[in-house]
Amino acid sequence: MILSAALGGCLTTSPLLPDERVDLEGRLLQVDGTAAADLPVQLRAHGQNLTARSNAAGNYRFELKGSETQVLGVAVELMLSAGRAPAPRLRQGVKALKTETSLPAMRFWDGLSAPAADTELSGDRNIFSWQPPPAPVRHYQFNLLDSEGDSVWHSQTLLPNFELPLAVMDPQRNYSWEVVAVFSDYEATSGRRPLRSGEPKLRPLPVRAIRSSEPAREYPSFHDGRYQFLIGDRLDYSSKSSIELEIELTRPGLVRGLHWAGSGFEAEVEIRAQRNAEPIARHSLQSQAIFEWAPVNTDRLWLRLKTPKDGFSDVTEIRVLG
Known part of the structure; x- marks a missing residue:
């Protein structure tokens, strides 16, 4: 809330x-x-x-x-x-x-500017913008929703615009977006504006399974690159330890990036194409993020995560992009 x-x-x-x-x-x-x-x-x-x-x-x-x-x-x-x-x-x-x-x-506030209603997004990254309300705001929250009205992406920003990668959406699907203006004593949410996703440069790669080093268990498989299982508090750990996730692809392919979605955590992540090799990427991971790197031909990725605070929860989606 x-x-x-x-x-x-x-x-x-x-x-x-x-x-x-x-x-x-x-x-x-x-x-x-x-x-x-x-x-x-x-x-x-x-x-x-x-x-x-x-x-x-x-x-x-x-x-x-x-x-x-x-x-x-x-x-x-x-x-x-x-x-x-x-x-x-x-x-x-x-x-x-x-x-x-x-x-x-x-x-009430309804200041959405661009993109216009029913726009089909074409660029790999798209700018969403809105007109600030008359009164000063503490911050905005940008929300992207699927055709059922469920959240796909949400991010907080101080600016009246937000850049969103097309890779977080499924190609040729209907979505909508809205913005919440948070004031000191109430919040005003804009109306929802419909849009349609185009063809992204990066597409989700089918994933067979994900495994965690702690606790030792195998989670249900991805479905066409979309992680359908809520890990919840099963990844809680202390700030002195780290967790390694192994993501196994259905078949080898050129891997170019990663989309991570969830809430309630932050971590430093190292991404490897071989378990003991040098990382191909390092990032500061927050609730929702998308990373890109030079193409790597592999059938799996290893993610080593370390958090600066206790608790790690609500991983709702991981997509490997190629």
Whole structure:
């Protein structure tokens, strides 16, 4: 959840009594800054979903009990949202510490610039750009989604643009993209814009299996270069150790790169075409990355990973590119 970094904090004791009435009020604004009237606003509080509607001035109000704003006397973050994908949408988190709380106004934003809707991407690397919102942002998050609306790629950036390699997509498939503008007190997500992938220079190579040195086990095979198995916390290890992954190709071929996708980790990686040979590439690996190098004819790769912190998790996809 993006808001957790911006709005999260230490545990806060609630000063509210369980039966005390608590009023939350806020305001919605359209993209142009005018009132967003007659729109539903959802509030998730204490496991229940509540709905209010904005009035002609864009204002909305929720009436809660103190018990709905806390757990065991600790104030919990209440999540408000407006709008629904694929349209622009808003999200805001708040801890109710007073009987009356006025929230900062949330303004819709939909500033995607290029590429245009339904563009077929042709270059090996493509620039996605957007117009910054009127208010200062902390950062943006670029999201690429498949035809089912599932995330394929997400990256945080401070700039109003992002360069994405075509190799992270399957050729001739439908995708969409969106951008989240994260402000100090809420986030605004643009509408989703459809696009289609063209033919990349680098294509996924079929992979037979992946093996890990720690723990000693063989993971399910890749399917046409796409890793369909969530490793999860099975690769947890201390910062003083490293893990080696062996990736076996279905057949020998010219290997030119690697696409890595996941979350919740960072590591230094050395890539070898032979187990004890000199690395053909070294990279700083974060949640999602793509690496390229001079072509190497091989039937397998060895990846030696070392993390500067404990924990290594959620590897959702590895593609060997040729």
